[in-house]
Amino acid sequence: MASVGAGAAGIGLCVLAAPELIVGAVIVAGVVVVGFAIKEALDAYELKWADPEDARPAPETRPVPETKPTPQNPSPKQRPTPEPRGPDFPPIGPTETSERDRSRCEPVPVKYHLGGNKLHDKCANRIPNNSFPGGDVFVNGKNFDALQLATRTLWEVKTDNFDTYTEALQEIVITDQVAKLLRELELARACGFAFRVGVRREAHKEALEDADPRLRGLIEVMDWC
Incomplete structure (x- = not known):
């Protein structure tokens, strides 16, 4: 047993004599302690020269869980911008209706006054700045007694x-x-004209204005006839 112990100690000392195993090695007297140290040295020596791939533990294989693709909601910045809608009303431009309205509002001189009342015709012809004395002016479907073009009245x-x-x-x-x-x-007013009314009596003017406030400021007493 002494020879075995000496042989083992010899092997152990040879192994421990390797430079890479000298650092930190402590030899303690006694067969058990020396045997334990020899075994650790042998294990370390074997691990040093072993193939690294063999020493690496086999990776544990786990089933990869199936994942469903997450629906990608477009961010507000990536969402398509709707095309601007045009106005609900028709575009402005020359149309058949606008042409008809323009001709309807265009003043048309008439060669005579309706009614044939001489006093009425004289008062109408003498309206200051009357552009068409001697007859009516047809505007928007109506014969008016006079027109002042300078003020569109x-x-x-x-x-x-x-x-x-x-x-x-x-x-x-x-x-x-x-x-x-x-x-x-x-x-x-529908054709952009102002409107005035001429009367011969102040009482007549007051009665018309009192009957409807919308006529106030529109009636004049004709001092020219």
Whole structure:
């Protein structure tokens, strides 16, 4: 047993004599301790010269879980921008309707006054700056008594002796004239014209303005006839 121990100690000392195993080696007296140290030295020596691929532990094979593709929602910046829509109304431009409206609003001189009342015709012809004296002017489907082109103002003339009428007759005349004058006001303004009314009596002017506030500021007493 002593020879075996000596042989083992010899092998162990030879192995431990290798330069790479000298550092940190501690020899302790006694067979058990020397045997344990020899075994560790042999294991270390074997590991040193072993193939690295053989020493690497085999990787553990695990099943790869199947993954479903995540739907890619486009970011707000990547979302397609809708094309701008045009206006709901038709484009502005010359159309058949606009041409018709323009011709409808174009003033057309008439060679005579409707009605044939000499006093009425004289008052209409003498309106200051009347562009077409001697006849009416046709605009927007209506014959007006006069037109001042410089101010684009259409005129209607009323020559009633209003202050001589009875109260009942005054009421009838005012009711009839207010309805007609408001209609003529609408026709004139629809074509971009101003509108004025000439009367011969202050009482007539006040009665028309009191009947409808929309006529206030539009009625003049004609001091020229």
